[in-house]
Amino acid sequence: MQRRNFLCDAFSSETNIEPYGSGQACKLHLIPGRFLLQFSPESLIYGFAEEEFMKKQIRELFPEIAQIKDEKLRQQVVSTWEEAIREGGWQIDDLQTIPFTLLIPDCRIDLITHTRGVTQTAIQVAGVLIDSYGDRVKIDSDVLIAGAILHDVGKVAEYVREGDKVVKSKSGKLLRHPFSGSALAYKHGLSQEVIHMIATHAKEGDGGHRTTEAMIVHYADFINFESLGGKV
C-alpha cells in the first residue's frame, strides 16, 4: 500500500486530530519532539494531515503572515493561497520556481520572493508615513499585510507549466490575476478592503479609487517590478 510521510512537530504529550467528516476525534499520545507520521491515501487522517501540512508550509513561505494580528485573517490568507495552489494544479514547492512575471525575459525572481519583497516594501512605506504624519494617515496594518501577501495570488491561475516553460494559461488570458485573485479571496471571506487591494493593485485599478493601503501596495509592486527591468 502506498503511504505518505509527514514530518511533524509535537509540542505536548497529547495531540488531538479530528479527521474531516469522520465525526471522531483521535488522540495521539506523543513524546514532545519531531516525528515522522505515515498515512495511507485511504485514511481520513491522511487528507487532514496533508491539508494541515500545506497550511504550515504556506505560513513558513510567507513569514509576514505572522505579523497579521487577527488570527481569522491569517487563516483566510493561508486558505486562499492553499486553494489557489491546488486549483492551479501546482505543488507547494513549485511556488519558488514560478517566475513572478512573464514580462521580464529570463526572469529569475520567483513568486514568493516577489510577494515578500512587495509586502516588506509596503510595511516599510507605511512605517515611514506613520512616523512622519502620525494620525493624519490612516493605515490598517492587518489589511495592508493581508492585501500585500495576496496581491498576486491569482498568478497561480494565470500561469501554467508547459514543458520546461511557464506560460499564460487559458483562464489567464481571459481573467488576469487581479480578477482570479479577487474571486478566490471573496470565496475565502476576505474583507472588501483586502479584495479591493487585489483588484486594483495593477493596471486594472488605474484611473479609479484606491484606498491608502491599496495605493501603497500598488506602488510597492511597481517599485519591485520596474527596478528589475519590468516595463508595463
Ligand SMILES: [Fe+2]
Ligand atoms: Fe506583484
